[in-house]
Amino acid sequence: MTQQVHDIFVIGGGINGCGIARDAVGRGYSVALAEMNDFASGTSSGATKLIHGGLRYLEHYEFRLVRESLMERETLWAMAPHIIWPLRFVLPYHKGGIRPAWLIRLGLFLYDHLGGRKLLPPTAVLDMRTDPVARPLKSLFTKAFEYSDGWVDDARMVVLNARDAADKGALIMPRTMVVSAKRENGLWSIDTVDTVSGKGVNYRARMLVNAAGPWVDFVIRGVFGRNEAHHVRLVQGSHIVVKRKFEGERAYFFQNPDNRIIFAIPYENDFTLIGTTDRDYTGDPKDVKISPEETDYLCRCASEYFREPVRKEDIVWTYSAVRPLFDDGASKAQEATRDYVLKVEGQDGEAPLMNIFGGKLTTYRRLSEHALEKIGAAIGVQGVPWTAGSHLPGGDFPAQGYEAEVTRLRTRHPFLTESHARRLVRRYGTRAAALLGEATGLEDLGRDFGADLYEAEVKYLMAHEWATTADDVLWRRTKHGLRLSQEQAARLEEYMAAHPARMAG
Numbered sequence: 143m144t145q146q147v148h149d150i151f152v153i154g155g156g157i158n159g160c161g162i163a164r165d166a167v168g169r170g171y172s173v174a175l176a177e178m179n180d181f182a183s184g185t186s187s188g189a190t191k192l193i194h195g196g197l198r199y200l201e202h203y204e205f206r207l208v209r210e211s212l213m214e215r216e217t218l219w220a221m222a223p224h225i226i227w228p229l230r231f232v233l234p235y236h237k238g239g240i241r242p243a244w245l246i247r248l249g250l251f252l253y254d255h256l257g258g259r260k261l262l263p264p265t266a267v268l269d270m271r272t273d274p275v276a277r278p279l280k281s282l283f284t285k286a287f288e289y290s291d292g293w294v295d296d297a298r299m300v301v302l303n304a305r306d307a308a309d310k311g312a313l314i315m316p317r318t319m320v321v322s323a324k325r326e327n328g329l330w331s332i333d334t335v336d337t338v339s340g341k342g343v344n345y346r347a348r349m350l351v352n353a354a355g356p357w358v359d360f361v362i363r364g365v366f367g368r369n370e371a372h373h374v375r376l377v378q379g380s381h382i383v384v385k386r387k388f389e390g391e392r393a394y395f396f397q398n399p400d401n402r403i404i405f406a407i408p409y410e411n412d413f414t415l416i417g418t419t420d421r422d423y424t425g426d427p428k429d430v431k432i433s434p435e436e437t438d439y440l441c442r443c444a445s446e447y448f449r450e451p452v453r454k455e456d457i458v459w460t461y462s463a464v465r466p467l468f469d470d471g472a473s474k475a476q477e478a479t480r481d482y483v484l485k486v487e488g489q490d491g492e493a494p495l496m497n498i499f500g501g502k503l504t505t506y507r508r509l510s511e512h513a514l515e516k517i518g519a520a521i522g523v524q525g526v527p528w529t530a531g532s533h534l535p536g537g538d539f540p541a542q543g544y545e546a547e548v549t550r551l552r553t554r555h556p557f558l559t560e561s562h563a564r565r566l567v568r569r570y571g572t573r574a575a576a577l578l579g580e581a582t583g584l585e586d587l588g589r590d591f592g593a594d595l596y597e598a599e600v601k602y603l604m605a606h607e608w609a610t611t612a613d614d615v616l617w618r619r620t621k622h623g624l625r626l627s628q629e630q631a632a633r634l635e636e637y638m639a640a641h642p643a644r645m646a647g
């Protein structure tokens with residue numbers, strides 16, 4: 143049997159690998175992608191989840207990155223208005239603080255005017271003596287700046303890119319580890335292992351893309367067998383989640399005495415997300431977890447601002463991830479560049495390799511376009527840029543049309559409570575209709591796993607989004623992990639093991 147030769151083989155199912163695979167297959171290349179665990183199980187589910195210009199990066203003169211990121215905010219929002227939405231940030235100010243008011247004003251002026259802002263409201267100055275946003279804070283502040291950025295469900299953005307790539311014909315393989323890759327007769331010969339069955343399969347491709355995020359150097363060493371590879375600096379960032387600390391939909395931007403900043407963000411309706419930290423990391427990224435010092439640091443920094451202190455006992459969940467930052471030799475972790483670098487290797491006649499270093503959720507679509515320019519130069523151009531103006535699955539409704547979608551879903555399925563309908567539209571957008579089918583009552587949705595998670599949703603996630611374990615469902619496809627008890631999670635695990643689903647497409 144002749145084995146198919148793919149144009150492009152991508153290692154890594156984080157945001158960058160899935161973004162490149164989607165863009166490439168949409169241009170007409172044949173694409174395969176292998177992810178050793180679940181999609182977004184690496185860094186791409188451990189972010190602060192902002193679609194942001196990066197106000198702080200202005201201090202490090204990262205104008206290219208900030209401008210590209212600012213421009214992407216509304217492009218991405220329009221692409222996926224179910225999982226991306228605008229968020230206002232409140233930056234409390236007091237005299238003698240870390241940064242003078244003129245510097246903050248200048249930063250926010252640039253932020254408003256560097257480009258791309260059409261629907262997002264501009265910066266405003268708040269009177270903290272009267273604005274309700276001051277209520278949960280200590281009474282130190284008379285003034286605050288309020289500015290716009292965006293919020294994203296990071297893990298869902300990854301899986302929706304994978305879904306769209308598969309819908310367009312890419313071979314998308316979770317739980318498939320690339321163990322070796324070598325050049326043979328002008329092609330790449332790639333050995334993979336199914337991490338569940340242990341079965342090995344060989345693939346051939348004209349070009350290989352190493353989008354392994356924090357594992358990018360591990361792949362260069364372990365998969366390509368090279369001794370030296372120290373291109374990325376691994377920088378750990380951790381978050382804590384506590385019960386909701388404040389009312390309202392605005393987030394806070396707190397400046398700390400060490401010159402760092404942390405965010406306190408309304409999270410999953412009933413919670414507050416606080417983070418992040420920045421510290422160099424040397425282990426395997428899969429083992430990363432929050433340290434007691436980071437927990438203390440986040441509690442302490444947030445308590446400097448909130449009237450009611452944030453205590454360790456208040457924490458209901460934590461998560462931690464590793465940033466794969468391009469190593470530009472900066473001395474402090476927080477100063478290392480957040481920009482990305484794409485490097486293509488391969489002499490004449492050799493199959494090319496592209497390594498991806500760095501990158502943010504916010505810039506993944508532009509990173510993919512830049513990667514496709516280099517891929518075109520290496521193996522021949524196909525198609526044209528197409529992802530700006532496209533929709534991720536379920537995102538085919540107007541950027542400001544979320545409320546109308548909720549109303550539409552409730553009109554079709556009046557048995558849904560307001561909160562259930564809102565949650566389904568947030569996760570699945572227009573595809574919530576397919577998930578619910580002809581259901582006319584809750585009993586049609588099957589078994590109730592708790593907190594509005596029904597069998598119909600689990601089946602949908604198994605059939606359309608490659609979910610195979612309770613963790614996939616509870617911590618990446620949704621955040622029901624925050625609401626289900628251990629017993630309920632165990633029942634979900636049992637159910638999923640007993641009802642393996644065949645993936646559609």
Ligand SMILES: Cc1cc2nc3c(=O)[nH]c(=O)nc-3n(C[C@H](O)[C@H](O)[C@H](O)COP(=O)(O)OP(=O)(O)OC[C@H]3O[C@@H](n4cnc5c(N)ncnc54)[C@H](O)[C@@H]3O)c2cc1C
Nearest residue numbers: 154156157158178184185186190191192320355379503504
């Ligand atoms: C604490 C923190 C906060 C952040 N906050 C933000 C934010 O608010 N906004 C923003 O825009 N960005 C943010 N980022 C940055 C952003 O999350 C990352 O840049 C991005 O997720 C990196 O994606 P990736 O695809 O490169 O890596 P990953 O998501 O790690 O994907 C790489 C994948 O490769 C797989 N892999 C590795 N080796 C192999 C192999 N041999 N075979 C098969 N698969 C393999 C891994 O399993 C992994 O899933 C944050 C990052 C951190 C750590």
